[in-house]
Amino acid sequence: MRWIEVASALAFAVIAAEAQQAPPPVQQLPQGPAVPALPAPVGPPGVQPPRFLVVIDAAHGGSDIGARIESGVPEKDVTLGLAGRLRSTLRARGVDVVMTRTADVNPATVNRAETANHAQASACLTIHATATGSGVHLFTSSLTAAANDRFPPWATAQAAYVTQSMKLESEIDTALAHAAIPVTLGKASVAPMDAVACPEVAVELAPLVGGHVTSAKALTDVSYQKTVVDAVAAALEQWRSDWKP
């Protein structure tokens, strides 16, 4: 039986040698539900500088028409038109833009915030319109400013950006003042602003009421809208020059 022992020893030796050369077995992870991909980490300065990107959220859309503006025009159409003009103006100035909607649809507020947060935007604007008041109303989140947390709660992600949001609001205020557009500033709690993790300002366009230095203009007046869009684009250009990622 000596030859059987020799054959067994040879067989073990061959198997052991193959096991050493073979790659380790791959463990198959269970396939869970689809999870949105996390944003790519920002590289160190100098290696790949993060780009300056603006997210524009045209409020309302689809079955959510928003306010009724002059002559029954729904707010959702005004906001989409304004957002489109602002996107074109910014792209002409070399600014990258991401829109939360480009058609008559109504993304959920959580999806609007997700679009902004995944884009890692340098500025986020929510566009609204109202038949009440005069000029442009600028709003920042009414959340109390908080320190930047690595894992901020979704519902209050804006808290870490409140100070920057107010600076951005100030830039837009200044640019609109140069364009002789009356501006009111305030704080508001409007979805999805509080969940957005970037400097965020809500821009609400109202008709221009005639005054000492202004002549009355309808909210749907193209020249009025162009003046506002140009001023906001100029403010964002200024924001880009001041921007430190």
Add this chain to the structure above:
Amino acid sequence: MISKFQKYLFFALLLVCVGMAAFLIRLRNRAQDQLAAQAVGAPAEMAETAASAQRTVTLYVPNDLDDSLTAVDKSLSLPEDRNAQARVILAALVEAYRAPDSTHPMNVASGIDDVYFLPVPQGKDARGDAGQVAVVDLSGALAAAQPSGIEPETLTLLSIMATLHANLPAVMQVHFLVDGQQRETLAGHADLTRTYLAGEETKVQGAGSRVEGR
């Protein structure tokens, strides 16, 4: 054969039954009167108000054109009950919205259904009185008449909060309902799912001054 004693007992019990029936009928009528008085509500409240002392209250009336609140003093007859006081004060504010020369026009007859007060929730280690949460139940008519937009809706909420806090200083937080139900927004914009800080969000600097919505 029924004994005499049993006859007396029967008639005595019958008399007691009739007496109890009369007493119950009287109680029922009294309860009906009370329910009817509660159902009428407003007239009873008005009668109560008429019997109360006059007091000067401060209303914070919004101005849509410059996004401000203006303090307006008004003399009102206020009832003793705090909930009723809040209702009367806010009814006067809604009346200011409805005025022909209103700076925050809103065509609504009845704006506030009710106001409730709850203690501000505190942690286990908290000490002292943290004030009250006012739960303001807005009418569906007010929500329907509310002009849609961030500015007009926010101004309505700020004016209610500032008016409540100025006249009932214990009110530190305000939560809004519409027709007794939680609602996402007032008219498509201002968030009604959260509780607002009444004292901090409206810093009033004096009559006619601008109130930052900060």
